[in-house]
Amino acid sequence: MSLKQQRQQAIGRIIGQHAVASQPQLLELLAKEGITATQATVSRDLEELGVIKVRVPGGQSVYALPELESERIAPFDQLRRVLGEWVGEVAASGNLVVLRTPPGCAHVVGSALDRSGLDGLLGTVAGDDTLLCVAAPTTTGDELAERLRQLAGLQDPNDAPARPGRDEERDD
Helix, strand or coil: CCCCHHHHHHHHHHHHCCCCCCHHHHHHHHHHHCCCCCCCHHHHHHHHHCCEEEEECCEEEEEEECCCCCCCCCCCHHHHHHHHHHCEEEEEEEEEEEEECCCHHHHHHHCCCCCCCCCEEEEEEEECEEEEEEEEECCCCCHHHHHHHHHHCCCHHHCCCCCCEEEEEECC
8 A cells, every 4th residue: 555545544534533623633643643744745635535624513614524425526537546546456246346445445436436427337335445336227247347447457357367276287
């Protein structure tokens, strides 16, 4: 996992656990976890993660990851970047596609996909490191998986060169 991925994962976790009102406060909380970054870097991270400010009881504004932003469409280049950085594996079954990400990153990929308007994608459900994508009725899981693999820059496992397995005969 890259430093950027680790930092963004930590930002998402910190924002979920603390009422963070400012970038300097966020920098301080990151530093307590051993992560050093500039304010400009954290500002870019907040933008890439889609972090927003919300008003909480008492009137204070704090950072939050949006629950649902169906009206905000993610630019295609951002979707390609997010999938390329965070998706490590894509597998299909029926009309479902499972994406594997580093721990704590599935929600970032899910948010980008949900805001992408990607043809053939009905919606996503994110866990910690696994994302379930549901293909639209007009698309198969295999078709959606191939589209997602291409966006992530991954090779189809069926196209990978064969490696001798335990069950295969070998000429010794």
